[in-house]
Amino acid sequence: MRRLLLTFALLPLMSCGDGHKIDANSQFGPNPVLPNPSEQLIADVGVYQVVGWKPGETPTVPRGFKIEALATGLSNPRNVLALPNGDILVVEAKNEASEPVQRPKDPIRAWIMARSHGQSPSSQAPSQSNRITVIRDANGDGKADGRSVLLSDLNAPFGVAVVDGDLYVANTDAIVRYPFVPGQTKITAPGVKIADLPAGPINHHWTKSLTASPDGSRLYVGVGSNSNAMERGVEAEANRAAILEVDPKTGLWKVFASGLRNPNGLTFYPGSNTLWAVINERDELGPNLVPDYLTSVRAGAFYGWPYSYYGQHLDPRVKPQRPDLVRRAIAPDYALSSHVAPLGLAFYNGASFPARFRGGAFIGEHGSWNREEPHGYKVVYLGFQGGRPVGSPQDFVTGFLKDGKARGRPVGVTVDRTGALIIADDVGNTVWRVIWAGAPVAATQP
């Protein structure tokens, strides 16, 4: 166990606020308990050495389910998209660019982050990333029949969407369109750039989540902030911490919703025109602040970042404040607890899982760094009723962290045509597939 715990417990200056003791269940749901901000002398750091999966090892799933690797030996798979023909697109990505150093803190932080994102020492990590790989499972038995590199030499891609014979790829700096028909295993046609996206030179939160409206007329792209709490200055945040709405025909775009620190997992609720996203909230205000969240995204809404969180709770670090913006800041729908780092969201629209899963949400939680006790590092299930989240998130896929070492970390999730849950595991370099293996599920459940 080579867990890094940089704490100066002996220093009397350490501020031990009320942020340390809290009922874990109190930070789920629409009204999470929000302790007072407590900034440590040294920020809590809990990162875990990446060891990868040994042959035969898998994450853990609830009784009745079965999990198998659909593909291994990938290079930092971050996102997955299931196609109607059964193919799975796997987006493998690394941001090769490094952030400019602004303060002495930055290289230290970069080193810690690199450690927790580190490739496993085993030989399972090929260097070639920044590509999209097609995994084919023609008969749907969970065993990949073939694999092909669809696109390569991309610039830190993350979001993908297929609309009317086109594949849209959200690279870190632009949305690019390629002619594409599911079944294709290689794209040779050159991409057409639809719109530039906020990127370098800082490009702190670089993943650009992407989805299309149900009618295909608009694209929605998540653009994360360039900083934790605007410490890179307000200019660096232009059109960031926002979800942009893009017209794929003209490339024109506008800010759809803002104040969303790092929005990911953009997904429309099945059968609705409601866009949902999971948001990574800010760090370094204590282990139980600020809870990450799942929310429906209202057009034109402002969700607070960086000035406030959960409505009008002011961030003490941000000056000058913007009372005009804070006044109209709205609280999100559902807190997922602090520092869990949700990056993937998929609504269960399959039929092969038991009926209670229908319409619920699977959320890939990449896992915390700013906490001594880890949070996240799992895929959770959250039930929905009437299109709204209900109850508490249930652990669904766990075991990514074991004995203080990271075997993998879940990122993007999706549901394939057979109703299996597909999970991208970036540091584990694996794509997992979860199926129901219990009693047959009645086909006519409501």
Add this chain to the structure above:
Amino acid sequence: MAEDTARARMRPLGIGSHPIYPMLLPIPIVCFAAVVLTDLAYLSQPEMMWIDFSSWLLLAGLIGGGIAAVVLIIELIRAGRDRRGPLTLHFVLLLAAWVVEVLNSFIHARDGWTAVVGTGLILSIVGALLALAAGWTWQSAAYDTRAGEVA
């Protein structure tokens, strides 16, 4: 002979014939004093740039002060009993400034207002005063040395 040895032992660490400690001591004094100014500038106009300035000044002061402290420790070990008194006071003040500014660096690593306001600014002022006091007492230590040598 014995007198020559004692004199050699008292000669400060130097490059060529020049002592190196006076070259290093101003680094923490100037840097730590400047942090007070950049912190105050942030107060009057809360731009992250000023916190960045403070953070780098703190790092530069800690590096310069750290090297100075190492040289000073060697001087302390080499110093005769009569010289050790004033040097020790000087060393304690410099060390205290250094420790305070290490803590201050962590505070200044925060992402905005709380990096300065409250603890940060207080530590900046305390650290600067300690560094200035260290510089002030160095003069006494140095003059004592010269007096000793002349005698």
